[in-house]
Amino acid sequence: MxxxxxxxxxxxxxxxxxxxxxxxxxxxxxxxxxxxxxxxxxxxxxxxxxxxxxxxxxxxxxxxxxxxxxxxxxxxxxxxxxxxxxxxxxxxxxxxxxxxxxxxxxxxxxxxxxxxxxxxxxxxxxxxxxxEVADAPSPFEGLDIDAVAVDSGYDGYKLGDSMTQEFIDDMIERFKNGKKIHKKYVYQILSAVNKIVYDEPTMVEMKVPQDHKLTVCGDTHGQYFDLLEIFRLNGSPSDSHYYLFNGDFVDRGSWSTEIALLLYAYKWLRPDKFFLNRGNHETDDMNRVYGFEGECKAKYNDKVFKLFSETFSALPLATLIGSKYLTLHGGLFSDDKVTLDDIRKLNRHTQKQPGHAGLMMEMLWTDPQPMPGRGPSKRGVGLQFGPDVTKRFCEANGLEAVIRSHEVRMEGYEVEHDGRCITVFSAPKYCDSTENQGAYINIGPEYKLDFHRFDAVPHPPIKPMAYAQSSLMSMM
Structure with a gap:
């Protein structure tokens, strides 16, 4: 032959x-x-x-x-x-x-x-x-939420001045049945969460108390029914069960507003027990192409997208778990000199979108590679970093490992770089076309990683990318 x-x-x-x-x-x-x-x-x-x-x-x-x-x-x-x-x-x-x-x-x-x-x-x-206008005013300026009336025919649970578990439970069911919540409540959730996350540090530092656990989830990408499956299998967020969602809540899947609003509602209810990191899809340019902007406009209005954009730019970029695990959406850096202190000092509020270079872009976009050193990105954006880069970073910063998301893994997660780089991805059967499982990681007070895989569940007959701006995107 x-x-x-x-x-x-x-x-x-x-x-x-x-x-x-x-x-x-x-x-x-x-x-x-x-x-x-x-x-x-x-x-x-x-x-x-x-x-x-x-x-x-x-x-x-x-x-x-x-x-x-x-x-x-x-x-x-x-x-x-x-x-x-x-x-x-x-x-x-x-x-x-x-x-x-x-x-x-x-x-x-x-x-x-x-x-x-x-x-x-x-x-x-x-x-x-x-x-484009530099230093454009916040879309929250002039937003008079009190003036927005909830019509008498609205059949959902009413939201007062604070989030309640009853409202969340009702919202979950409404979303499952293809209903929306009133735009007044959307505005309330976005306004409250924007204030909370804006005041959080760029790198949130948290610990897991005794008799508590933290669940780390990767990309959910608008796959609302698979998110509910995580909560069914693993338990819903509570005072003793913390959750961290590591970016890319939205785009591609066609229930992105439902996921974002549910995660935000939990953040408002338990701001110090529910954590959100920004992903590369919590950015304007990706949202305009991959469906979230179109979904906001179709289900609510253009104002809702602009408010979401403002909240996305306020999200923290990383979470440090028990001084052991740096959790961020993408990965590590082009310079070995970058430390946790550099992340702490990064003022994310002066640069709302990540741009094409710098710490924010690298935290949202980079990927691991099996070869030592650094290489060009397989995505065409950012770079790739090898096991030696991860080893040096972890040793210099006293870390056991870096936990990141950003990439499909067929088993839902992967441990690479001699155990120092862990990828977790929580959107099973990604975009209805990849036969991957989803995964999440449970972490208790001893800071041991407990990996769980799960399969996709059925969802209503709405295809991924249903709200994308162009049929070109459906070819991906």
Whole structure:
């Protein structure tokens, strides 16, 4: 058997894994195919699509580019590179590739539609930049919540001046049944939580008292019914059962407002026993593309999105658990000199959005890699850090490990870097297309990590990305 034939057989195995939504195994087979024979553009193009499914958009761009080098007329590779660039908001680069597709296939109506949608995205980004105002007033200024009347026909539990468990219980059921809460109550929740989280430090420091436990959850991404499954299996938040949600509450899943409002309600009810870290999807640019802005407008109004945006920018960026575990959404830093004190001193209120560089961006975006040192990001944003980087950081700061989220793990969690880097992801069957489990971590007063995995549960027939601004995003 020739190397090319062996490569084709490996590609076939990769296609089988892809069909079963096992993206990591598919990538392994495509990589072996490329190692056998690196002149077939389809090997690279197929791996690009699997990388898109794993949100490794930087790798997908590199693979699609390699496929195009091998075959300059490979339409599918241009498509996939465009989709990957769209995902990381490189819309102008995506636009060039969609134009190439239309030039090469002028009668391709689907390509023309994708080109038109990409042009709209570019125009909208340019418009938003043009009207951007430095030091714009807070959307909470002038918000007269008392003047908002709750109509007599509202059939939900009434909210007074403080959050109650009764209101939360009623809200959970309303959301399960496809109902909303009144916008007055939305405003109340957002206003109260904004004050609470704004006053918290950039790195919250907490301990687990005797006879208590803390549950750490990763990304939930608008998968409301899977969030309720965590509470069913593991117990609801209470005075003795703390919870920490490590970012990416919203986007992609189509119940993002429900998750955000429920988590915020718990934060208001127990501000010192319920913890929220910001994720890279608690940011304006991601919310505009991945569905949260559209969902807020569809279910409530544009004001609600702007208020959420303000609260997201006020969220802490990290939580230090018992001086042992630094918990943050993305990962570690481009500079070994960064310490916990640098996080403590970071004034997150002077920079509401993370930008393309700096501590905030790295805390929200970076990922671990198995190789030592640091490398370019597989996402095309941020960087990757190796086990030696994690070891030095933990030793310099007296930590046992870093707990982070930000990436799908097929088993729901993964322990890497000799036990010093732990990823937890809490959105099982992510986007209804990845056959992964979800996970959460229980931590008691002894600070031992107790991992739990769980499976997705059924949900109403609303697809992920239902509120995304463009059908381009549904291809990811």
């Amino acid at each position: 020739s190397d090319k034939e062996a490569g084709v057989q490996l590609k076939v195995e990769g296609n089988k894994a892809f069909a079963n939504h096992d993206w990591p195994t598919a990538i392994d087979f495509y990589t072996k195919a490329i190692e056998k024979y690196n002149q077939d553009p389809s090997f690279f193009c197929n791996r690009a699509q699997a990388n898109i499914k794993l949100e490794a958009y930087g790798y997908a761009i590199a693979d699609a580019t390699e496929a195009i080098k091998l075959d300059k007329n490979y339409i599918k590779a241009y498509y996939r590179r465009a989709i990957a660039n769209t995902a990381i908001l490189n819309s102008k680069e995506a636009l060039r590739d969609f134009k190439s597709v239309v030039q090469k296939e002028p009668h391709n109506q689907d390509a023309k539609l994708k080109l038109s949608e990409c042009q709209k995205i570019v125009r909208r980004i340019e418009f938003l930049h043009a009207i």
